[in-house]
Amino acid sequence: xxxxxxxxxxxxxxxxxxxxxxxxxxxxxxxxxxxxxxxxxxxxxxxxxxxxxxxxxxxxxxxxxxxxxxxxxxxxxxxxxxxxxxxxxxxxxxxxxxxxxxxxxxxxxxxxxxxxxxxxxxxxxxxxxxxxxxxxxxxxxxxxxxxxxxxxxxxxxxxxxxxxxxxxxxxxxxxxxxxxxxxxxxxxxxxxxxxxxxxxxxxxxxxxxxxxxxxxxxxxxxxxxxxxxxxxxxxxxxxxxxxxxxxxxxxxxx
Amino acid sequence: xxxxxxxxxxxxxxxxxxxxxxxxxxxxxxxxxxxxxxxxxxxxxxxxxxxxxxxxxxxxxxxxxxxxxxxxxxxxxxxxxxxxxxxxxxxxxxxxxxxxxxxxxxxxxxxxxxxxxxxxxxxxxxxxxxxxxxxxxxxxxxxxxxxxxxxxxxxxxxxxxxxxxxxxxxxxxxxxxxxxxxxxxxxxxxxxxxxxxxxxxxxxxxxxxxxxxxxxxxxxxxxxxxxxxxxxxxxxxxxxxxxxxxxxxxx
Numbered sequence: 001x002x003x004x005x006x007x008x009x010x011x012x013x014x015x016x017x018x019x020x021x022x023x024x025x026x027x028x029x030x031x032x033x034x035x036x037x038x039x040x041x042x043x044x045x046x047x048x049x050x051x052x053x054x055x056x057x058x059x060x061x062x063x064x065x066x067x068x069x070x071x072x073x074x075x076x077x078x079x080x081x082x083x084x085x086x087x088x089x090x091x092x093x094x095x096x097x098x099x100x101x102x103x104x105x106x107x108x109x110x111x112x113x114x115x116x117x118x119x120x121x122x123x124x125x126x127x128x129x130x131x132x133x134x135x136x137x138x139x140x141x142x143x144x145x146x147x148x149x150x151x152x153x154x155x156x157x158x159x160x161x162x163x164x165x166x167x168x169x170x171x172x173x174x175x176x177x178x179x180x181x182x183x184x185x186x187x188x189x190x191x192x193x194x195x196x197x198x199x200x201x202x203x204x205x206x207x208x209x210x211x212x213x214x215x216x217x218x219x220x221x222x223x224x225x226x227x228x229x230x231x232x233x234x235x236x237x238x239x240x241x242x243x244x245x246x247x248x249x250x251x252x253x254x
Numbered sequence: 255x256x257x258x259x260x261x262x263x264x265x266x267x268x269x270x271x272x273x274x275x276x277x278x279x280x281x282x283x284x285x286x287x288x289x290x291x292x293x294x295x296x297x298x299x300x301x302x303x304x305x306x307x308x309x310x311x312x313x314x315x316x317x318x319x320x321x322x323x324x325x326x327x328x329x330x331x332x333x334x335x336x337x338x339x340x341x342x343x344x345x346x347x348x349x350x351x352x353x354x355x356x357x358x359x360x361x362x363x364x365x366x367x368x369x370x371x372x373x374x375x376x377x378x379x380x381x382x383x384x385x386x387x388x389x390x391x392x393x394x395x396x397x398x399x400x401x402x403x404x405x406x407x408x409x410x411x412x413x414x415x416x417x418x419x420x421x422x423x424x425x426x427x428x429x430x431x432x433x434x435x436x437x438x439x440x441x442x443x444x445x446x447x448x449x450x451x452x453x454x455x456x457x458x459x460x461x462x463x464x465x466x467x468x469x470x471x472x473x474x475x476x477x478x479x480x481x482x483x484x485x486x487x488x489x490x491x492x493x494x495x496x497x498x499x500x501x502x503x504x505x
Contacts, residue, residue, distance in 0.1 A: 048381055077383035088374040102382050105282050160381075 081151030298401025313413030335435020367467030
């Protein structure tokens, strides 16, 4: 479980995050949603330690990440897995080598065991046939799946996904969402997903927080988001004509 | 005015801090050694071709130029070979070759690391709990510093062969006179001077280029700018340190 307590972050004179409190539970896909520029990527970067908040606490199962020393932070980071918007695979390594990379760095297993584990992870994301290819030779959706395999190689307790569906078609996005959701429940991880993909919100939003101009505007679940009365959230969620129509029809049926 | 003074100081500070992170204890020696071997191949072995090509032709041109410019009844004929050897040994194969390598190797390092920065590969390393500076930069510095004495040696040999070729095939002068000049008053220390200087230059090229690549912010334009800046800065530092090192080693 990850808890945020009064997170505040600013860049020069601009307040980017203002007193954000949130709780992300194990075994659930926790979504952070919001418009571009609302501060959700900054929030994600603060949670994983790429940025340091000026105030507040980030508690990983009660351990405050902000006040940890460098050694403790490095140790905690080994319990984290992250899927980046651009997949961030290492170009010079093959798909198998990318998944093996965290194992090579931190595992004391034999080479045979490391390869076995990496193949298991690739098999989990249905990419075992692409193991010898390089990132440049596979599609964007496959790159995201390799990133998922790499993120779970060390059995992390915490999984972070920064816009995992960015640049993917709706069908591939669905595959990625289902994969992240299944892995989260299977390994009982605390998963935080940063997204503005409404399909993800409706599909895997076990818990959702909506960030608006740097503060938490709303929180709830995928079942609640559809009937929420918050005007700003509705403006964001039902921005597309398709969803507007779906809502109207849903309201008519009622 | 204040920015003009503070910015270079800030840059030097950031560079020193990055080097501090770079030379911290490696997490897993096995992985670092693999990287080190890869870098020796990528930065060193892949540069042998260009080093041989340039050195061969420069050696040949130096021989022709000296022969044409110092030809006199009062000047011994072996002076051409002697001067060619000294130029190759003392200046070209260490300093000028490293200036050329700062263009090839330096831009390669800056653009590779810069691209890793903008595509979040460095963030991915940090999230994994890996010291990205040490993992990416240290093998490059060590790899280039290991290979540079070999590149200098190849450059000296290729330059002298180039000079010989102008005698054998171009008929510029008698090859025996050229050979006599090559052997005349040879000082082993000059070879060591060349190696010592090139080691400093290899460190400058790899660390400065890595700094510019590592601190890229933005997209492809920023990577291109970092690549250019790294070549300019490495070249300036090589020229300046060449002056200091030459005075220290030979003065």
